[in-house]
Amino acid sequence: xxxxxxxxxxxxxxxxxxxxxxxxxxxxxxxxxxxxxxxxxxxxxxxxxxxxxxxxxxxxxxxxxxxxxxxxxxxxxxxxxxxxxxxxxxxxxxxxxxxxxxxxxxxxxxxxxxxxxxxxxxxxxxxxxxxxxxxxxxxxxxxxxxxxxxxxxxxxxxxxxxxxxxxxxxxxxxxxxxxxxxxxxxxxxxxxxxxxxxxxxxxxxxxxxxxxxxxxxxxxxxxxxxxxxxxxxxxxxxxxxxxxxxxxxxxxxxxxxxxxxxxxxxxxxxxxxxxxxxxxxxxxxxxxxxxxxxxxxxxxxxxxxxxxxxxxxxxxxxxxxxxxxxxxxxxxxxxxxxxxxxxxxxxxxxxxxxxxxxxxxxxxxxxxxxxxxxxxxxxxxxxxxxxxxxxxxxxxxxxxxxxxxxxxxxxxxxxxxxxxxxxxxxxxxxxxxxxxxxxxxxxxxxxx
Numbered sequence: 001x002x003x004x005x006x007x008x009x010x011x012x013x014x015x016x017x018x019x020x021x022x023x024x025x026x027x028x029x030x031x032x033x034x035x036x037x038x039x040x041x042x043x044x045x046x047x048x049x050x051x052x053x054x055x056x057x058x059x060x061x062x063x064x065x066x067x068x069x070x071x072x073x074x075x076x077x078x079x080x081x082x083x084x085x086x087x088x089x090x091x092x093x094x095x096x097x098x099x100x101x102x103x104x105x106x107x108x109x110x111x112x113x114x115x116x117x118x119x120x121x122x123x124x125x126x127x128x129x130x131x132x133x134x135x136x137x138x139x140x141x142x143x144x145x146x147x148x149x150x151x152x153x154x155x156x157x158x159x160x161x162x163x164x165x166x167x168x169x170x171x172x173x174x175x176x177x178x179x180x181x182x183x184x185x186x187x188x189x190x191x192x193x194x195x196x197x198x199x200x201x202x203x204x205x206x207x208x209x210x211x212x213x214x215x216x217x218x219x220x221x222x223x224x225x226x227x228x229x230x231x232x233x234x235x236x237x238x239x240x241x242x243x244x245x246x247x248x249x250x251x252x253x254x255x256x257x258x259x260x261x262x263x264x265x266x267x268x269x270x271x272x273x274x275x276x277x278x279x280x281x282x283x284x285x286x287x288x289x290x291x292x293x294x295x296x297x298x299x300x301x302x303x304x305x306x307x308x309x310x311x312x313x314x315x316x317x318x319x320x321x322x323x324x325x326x327x328x329x330x331x332x333x334x335x336x337x338x339x340x341x342x343x344x345x346x347x348x349x350x351x352x353x354x355x356x357x358x359x360x361x362x363x364x365x366x367x368x369x370x371x372x373x374x375x376x377x378x379x380x381x382x383x384x385x386x387x388x389x390x391x392x393x394x395x396x397x398x399x400x401x402x403x404x405x406x407x408x409x410x411x412x413x414x415x416x417x418x419x420x421x422x423x424x425x426x427x428x429x430x431x432x433x434x435x436x437x438x439x440x441x442x443x444x445x446x447x448x
Contacts, residue, residue: 002238030187031189036055039235048075048103050076060089079160083110084175087194107151117177157169170182174195175202190228195234199236200295204303206399211302214256221249260306267311297393340365343366359387366379382404387404
């Protein structure tokens with residue numbers, strides 16, 4: 001499968017790195033790999049297994065069963081590449097197993113920043129529940145508040161020796177501030193975590209916390225010098241062969257550097273964010289690579305994330321420094337247009353002409369100006385439904401589909417964005433991402 005994806009034998013556009021399946025293979029002597037929503041790598045040593053990540057709460061049990069078909073050794077050490085919840089659950093399965101066998105409990109190792117991440121997750125569980133319901137269309141999803149804390153942490157680098165197998169743990173800020181990549185020099189196996197995922201890097205996620213493109217690219221460049229023969233990513237299938245590993249890492253680094261450097265150059269020239277987003281485009285030759293398609297995150301979002309990293313939240317438009325409330329602006333625009341219905345009709349016309357970006361602005365003004373008008377709600381559902389269908393990334397589709405569904409259900413119920421109740425999210429308002437359960441929105445959280 002890995003070879004066919006690389007060479008085009010399997011269409012990468014139909015392959016989702018975060019698929020809900022579990023498949024297992026031995027990828028090198030003594031090295032197993034369970035591919036699932038988040039992958040698990042296993043090193044079989046005389047003292048027990050070493051796992052790099054342990055899986056999500058949903059699939060950790062299936063990953064355990066797959067590993068047990070390959071090795072029956074007790075888990076000695078689990079390394080968390082980062083604290084995203086699809087990577088760090090399931091240790092309890094191995095702890096119960098060790099207790100039943102009368103064996104020592106497993107040790108968990110991670111970067112020292114992971115504890116602060118878990119603290120933040122617990123403090124903002126409500127917000128994380130809302131944004132992940134929206135991103136992944138999971139109506140009843142509840143963010144966890146209890147996490148398996150590491151037994152040992154490190155700051156920059158940590159070398160482990162388990163049963164004579166040496167593993168190097170390296171810290172890098174990239175998708176997260178607590179990220180670890182793992183190098184096994186004897187087997188020439190590299191575990192990247194989410195620094196490589198068979199998709200354009202998750203470096204701009206619009207609903208979640210800061211990412212670090214320049215440091216991410218430096219880590220990729222460092223990994224590319226190692227001469228790895230097998231690369232095991234955080235999502236997706238292995239990359240096999242020294243040349244392919246080097247190319248995949250170098251191309252990913254180049255994409256991040258391109259977006260970062262051109263955004264910073266325009267910022268230094270005093271260009272506002274709106275112009276930068278329109279002017280900075282990723283090279284098509286990179287996005288055409290099967291492992292860099294924008295199927296999850298998008299380069300446009302990375303540009304915005306670079307601005308946030310260096311420039312804060314003010315985007316250069318003085319009207320948005322201390323803006324009027326969105327409904328007040330919408331009512332004024334609707335009055336100028338001759339009514340919310342005219343705005344909604346114009347939105348449909350612009351969508352029909354292929355200008356979905358502008359159509360969304362128009363229909364959102366109509367919706368905010370006339371929140372209880374069923375015709376406006378129907379137009380909003382139509383425009384955002386068309387926008388979602390035209391998008392390639394999980395993040396964009398999730399938000400636009402949520403808006404379309406919100407409008408459909410509000411139209412059927414005769415409610416609107418000021419009703420205090422968002423369809424699919426009992427007890428909280430989500431229109432525009434501005435309020436949850438009547439409280440101001442909270443920034444600074446992430447899931448994956």
